[in-house]
Amino acid sequence: MFEVQKIRADFPILNREVNGKPLIYFDNAATSQKPQQVIDAIVDYYQNYNANIHRGVHALSQEATDLFEAAREKVRTFFNIPQAKQVIFTAGNTHSINAVASGAHVFVKQGQDIIVSAVEHHSNIVPWQMLCERVGAHLKVIPVLDHGELDMDAYHNLLSENTAFVVVNHVSNALGVTNPVEEIIEAAHKVNALTLIDGAQSCGHMTLDMQALDADFYTMAAHKMCGPTGIGILYGKEELLNTLPPYQGGGEMIDQVSFEETTYAGLPHKFEAGTPNIAGGIALGAAIDYLNEIGMNHIAAYEHELLEYGTNRLKEIEGVTIYGDVSNKAAVISFNIAALHPYDLGTIVDKLGVAVRTGHHCAQPVMDRFQIPGTIRASFAFYNTKEEIDILVQALQRAVNMLA
Numbered sequence: 001m002f003e004v005q006k007i008r009a010d011f012p013i014l015n016r017e018v019n020g021k022p023l024i025y026f027d028n029a030a031t032s033q034k035p036q037q038v039i040d041a042i043v044d045y046y047q048n049y050n051a052n053i054h055r056g057v058h059a060l061s062q063e064a065t066d067l068f069e070a071a072r073e074k075v076r077t078f079f080n081i082p083q084a085k086q087v088i089f090t091a092g093n094t095h096s097i098n099a100v101a102s103g104a105h106v107f108v109k110q111g112q113d114i115i116v117s118a119v120e121h122h123s124n125i126v127p128w129q130m131l132c133e134r135v136g137a138h139l140k141v142i143p144v145l146d147h148g149e150l151d152m153d154a155y156h157n158l159l160s161e162n163t164a165f166v167v168v169n170h171v172s173n174a175l176g177v178t179n180p181v182e183e184i185i186e187a188a189h190k191v192n193a194l195t196l197i198d199g200a201q202s203c204g205h206m207t208l209d210m211q212a213l214d215a216d217f218y219t220m221a222a223h224k225m226c227g228p229t230g231i232g233i234l235y236g237k238e239e240l241l242n243t244l245p246p247y248q249g250g251g252e253m254i255d256q257v258s259f260e261e262t263t264y265a266g267l268p269h270k271f272e273a274g275t276p277n278i279a280g281g282i283a284l285g286a287a288i289d290y291l292n293e294i295g296m297n298h299i300a301a302y303e304h305e306l307l308e309y310g311t312n313r314l315k316e317i318e319g320v321t322i323y324g325d326v327s328n329k330a331a332v333i334s335f336n337i338a339a340l341h342p343y344d345l346g347t348i349v350d351k352l353g354v355a356v357r358t359g360h361h362c363a364q365p366v367m368d369r370f371q372i373p374g375t376i377r378a379s380f381a382f383y384n385t386k387e388e389i390d391i392l393v394q395a396l397q398r399a400v401n402m403l404a
């Protein structure tokens with residue numbers, strides 16, 4: 001059974017106060033909070049297992065290696081990835097995207113198209129622009145409709161034999177809308193284009209099955225799924241990861257090194273140059289154990305309940321506009337109230353202990369599309385409550401009264 005109060009007790013930060021009020025944390029799309037189990041895993045590693053991995057024959061190094069590789073196996077199972085060597089640990093979601101884009105010249109020829117969507121995070125735009133510049137490819141953009149869904153007719157028209165890559169997010173961090181990635185991937189494959197899905201907002205919020213989804217690459221960030229910062233995941237199809245050149249050179253990623261020629265290690269080590277974030281990987285494993293214990297189906301159902309409740313309550317505020325108010329979305333609500341500046345509203349609700357994000361959310365093209373400077377974004381997690389949403393609405397009402 002899903003008991004939110006029991007779950008909240010696992011998150012020590014939820015006990016603290018901000019500006020004399022109990023913290024209400026609605027900035028989960030920026031980073032999630034961490035349960036004690038994850039914090040303990042970090043401390044446990046440094047207290048009891050700290051050693052470099054894959055290197056020493058000594059016991060400590062073996063133990064650290066076993067824990068790190070066990071975490072890789074947890075990631076494999078959690079996302080139904082065929083083999084553990086297809087789980088590449090990176091420094092974050094942005095790094096995972098860059099790892100692919102920086103070597104993707106082997107997949108993209110001069111004059112070909114790379115299709116992105118109008119609702120991408122900057123980290124899924126800029127690396128592809130850089131690739132386009134390097135190889136002389138063209139960036140094409142799937143437009144977004146007024147209600148926040150991608151214009152799928154336009155997407156199908158953009159696709160052609162000349163399309164090399166299609167890159168979209170699974171869930172938009174700026175709007176919360178879930179994109180029809182199954183349809184996007186299937187259509188891309190029909191014209192032999194590769195696909196990369198940015199899963200920073202989907203991981204930890206819905207059940208993800210890499211084999212069923214059939215994306216060629218998929219990227220994630222541990223810190224958005226109750227894990228620590230500084231560790232990300234790159235999943236890729238085996239033959240594509242074998243073809244993709246490494247994006248960093250150094251120790252760990254080599255087979256043989258001489259000044260005449262260096263050969264690379266096999267997967268996943270080819271993409272893991274240098275000492276990785278060992279504690280981060282192990283703690284990501286603990287985060288996955290934690291999510292599994294609650295159950296992703298329970299998490300998704302409860303977060304959807306919060307989304308519906310929050311949407312209805314926010315609509316009670318006069319002059320509120322919700323961007324991306326569609327049925328198929330994550331528990332992220334992006335909105336404005338009349339002509340009030342999101343920053344002013346965000347500052348006042350922070351004084352009342354409520355943490356929301358204001359601004360362009362690293363997605364300036366989305367704001368330009370809707371002709372707004374930014375939005376207020378309230379993003380919920382499974383440890384939030386309806387009572388907290390009531391306090392947000394109250395705080396917003398007070399802010400409106402002060403600013404009007």
Ligand SMILES: *Cc1c(COP(=O)(O)O)cnc(C)c1O
Pocket residue numbers: 029030092093094095121123124169171172173198200201221
């Ligand atoms: C957070 C986020 C990113 C960037 O991830 P980092 O953890 O900052 O590297 C990219 N895309 C989306 C959709 C995000 O929500």
